[in-house]
Amino acid sequence: MVGDMSAEEMPGDMTDGFHLVVEALKLNGVDTIYGVAGIPITDLLRLAQAEGIRYFGFRHEQSAGNAAAIAGYLTQKPGVCMTVSAPGFLNGMVALANATTNCFPMILISGSSDRAIVDLEQGDYEEMDQLAAARPYAKAAYRINRPQDIGIGIARAIRAASSGRPGGVYLDLTAEVLGSALDVEAAKKSLVKVVDPAPPQPPALEAVRRAFDLLANAQRPLVILGKGAAYAQADKQIREFIEKTGMPFLPMSMAKGILPDDHPQSAAAARSYAIGNADVVMLVGARLNWLLSHGRPPLWSEGTRFIQVDISPTEIDSNRAIAAPVVGDIRSVFFALHATLAMSLSPKVRETLPQVPEMKRQAAWMDEIGKRKQRNIERMAARLNADPSPMNFSSALRAVRNALATQPDVYVVNEGANTLDFGRNIIDMDQPRHRLDSGTWGVMGIGMGYAIGAAAVTGKPVVAIEGDSAFGFSGMEIETICRYELPVVTVIFNNNGVYRGDAPGSAYSPTGLLRDARYEKIIEAFGGAGYHATDTPGLTKALSEALASGKPALINAVIDPTAGTESGHIQSLNPRSAVAQKK
Numbered sequence: 001m002v003g004d005m006s007a008e009e010m011p012g013d014m015t016d017g018f019h020l021v022v023e024a025l026k027l028n029g030v031d032t033i034y035g036v037a038g039i040p041i042t043d044l045l046r047l048a049q050a051e052g053i054r055y056f057g058f059r060h061e062q063s064a065g066n067a068a069a070i071a072g073y074l075t076q077k078p079g080v081c082m083t084v085s086a087p088g089f090l091n092g093m094v095a096l097a098n099a100t101t102n103c104f105p106m107i108l109i110s111g112s113s114d115r116a117i118v119d120l121e122q123g124d125y126e127e128m129d130q131l132a133a134a135r136p137y138a139k140a141a142y143r144i145n146r147p148q149d150i151g152i153g154i155a156r157a158i159r160a161a162s163s164g165r166p167g168g169v170y171l172d173l174t175a176e177v178l179g180s181a182l183d184v185e186a187a188k189k190s191l192v193k194v195v196d197p198a199p200p201q202p203p204a205l206e207a208v209r210r211a212f213d214l215l216a217n218a219q220r221p222l223v224i225l226g227k228g229a230a231y232a233q234a235d236k237q238i239r240e241f242i243e244k245t246g247m248p249f250l251p252m253s254m255a256k257g258i259l260p261d262d263h264p265q266s267a268a269a270a271r272s273y274a275i276g277n278a279d280v281v282m283l284v285g286a287r288l289n290w291l292l293s294h295g296r297p298p299l300w301s302e303g304t305r306f307i308q309v310d311i312s313p314t315e316i317d318s319n320r321a322i323a324a325p326v327v328g329d330i331r332s333v334f335f336a337l338h339a340t341l342a343m344s345l346s347p348k349v350r351e352t353l354p355q356v357p358e359m360k361r362q363a364a365w366m367d368e369i370g371k372r373k374q375r376n377i378e379r380m381a382a383r384l385n386a387d388p389s390p391m392n393f394s395s396a397l398r399a400v401r402n403a404l405a406t407q408p409d410v411y412v413v414n415e416g417a418n419t420l421d422f423g424r425n426i427i428d429m430d431q432p433r434h435r436l437d438s439g440t441w442g443v444m445g446i447g448m449g450y451a452i453g454a455a456a457v458t459g460k461p462v463v464a465i466e467g468d469s470a471f472g473f474s475g476m477e478i479e480t481i482c483r484y485e486l487p488v489v490t491v492i493f494n495n496n497g498v499y500r501g502d503a504p505g506s507a508y509s510p511t512g513l514l515r516d517a518r519y520e521k522i523i524e525a526f527g528g529a530g531y532h533a534t535d536t537p538g539l540t541k542a543l544s545e546a547l548a549s550g551k552p553a554l555i556n557a558v559i560d561p562t563a564g565t566e567s568g569h570i571q572s573l574n575p576r577s578a579v580a581q582k583k
Ligand code: ADP
Pocket: 101, 102, 103, 165, 166, 225, 226, 227, 228, 229, 231, 232, 252, 253, 254, 255, 284, 285, 286, 287, 288, 289, 291, 309, 310, 311, 312, 315, 328, 329, 330, 331, 439, 440
């Protein structure tokens, strides 16, 4: 078996593709691989593990890929997922496409079958033209056809995944390349250590000045932070800029925690008011996509002017005219903004440089936002404080929030429809990059993969708050969580259905799921702790206990089957019959 042989032991000072791939990954600091074993990568995974790379074996490639993607988001280093050919590759592709959509750096490495047979469609085991299949859904896709190209191929993949706008890269490794031999000396020379894989991209001074002018002259400015801002790890610079300018900010879902949710300048509780009335909005690592209603009325005003800070030049003007684009990486942009702000706040500098406008605090605007916030918070409190039986989304999330209140370093994974929408609003975040959710696609199935990836790279506890339908997409990974004894607590909001349950006694509808399923038994089969929580004190107690144990646990939180609305907060996106509307 090749995996048992070191390069030195090979006949005639030869090495092979297996060893070269592992060496190239190690040389570039890849310390973890997520995957599912099989032909032709089993020996590759064995060798990687023997050579000190941590390996997490999953039950399905989609979850392995999701773990790699979120590891990439959290560390700024591409997460690596390895899969077998054709079906394994396609399973992993969902995660790669999702990573690309969300701008997470990830590399999917798949073994592939004999090129000669694949290209003539002669019917090989797991035959597929994987490179062609991957290309439309990846930021970049490459194939390594010769062992001497392994070093450069992996280098290209790392750079493509992490530089500029990060994304998913597909790397095709033919079975033949893995088994091919190469002279040790030539092999050594062929390895490439990537220098500066994601170089800073400072903005043009003129662009920064243009944006600053617009911001300083705004009466009702608003900063919107997206997950690109969280990814950039410029937390301190962003926070200080917002605090020094006194502007309100709105975090997108995964940007919660760059500034804590209870920050006095957060406009989250007055979101529609702030968006609808701002005269200048600065988007920081947030796209004007469906999650921001494309920047269009009725949520937005026609007259609002935009500053957009983004690393991708083609993102600018994607939905609305951007008055002040600032193309660059967020860290460098905020460095430049701070320099301009320091000048702006100094009367002495302004005397000598009158073109630098004074940044004034907009007290009336902040007061108005504050009043709306207060009103909305009071309204929400009534809903949150109710304690219906069975629990509903608000009360169950309050119970979860109470258990998390003293544990700011817990990572929160969240998916579902109502579970996601209510969860985003009710679970406050205190630290950056600690909320990981369905993201740009609103995809189901990220739950267990993200939870495992987050636990793997941070070593911190993770709470996955899952709709019962959402959980099903990756539920078998509970075994993976138990096998690696990861500190992941999964809370299932069980209301017997996609969005909600069917009426008692009725046949199962397209959205119905088994009534009163005992999900907690799943984890018990694997030696984890299962809880059945039917009220809020029970849910808080179960979650506190599970977190204190530091061990895998699953809480089946029983929610009223009538709670929840179809599609959560995005019901309007369901197409309506034009015929029915005419009637
Ligand atoms: P959200 O869903 O939170 O609104 P999006 O995923 O829509 O956020 O937007 C993220 C944006 O951040 C993308 O347009 C991406 O190009 C950008 N981005 C990612 N990393 C950086 C970075 N380091 N500097 C600047 N922009 C970045």
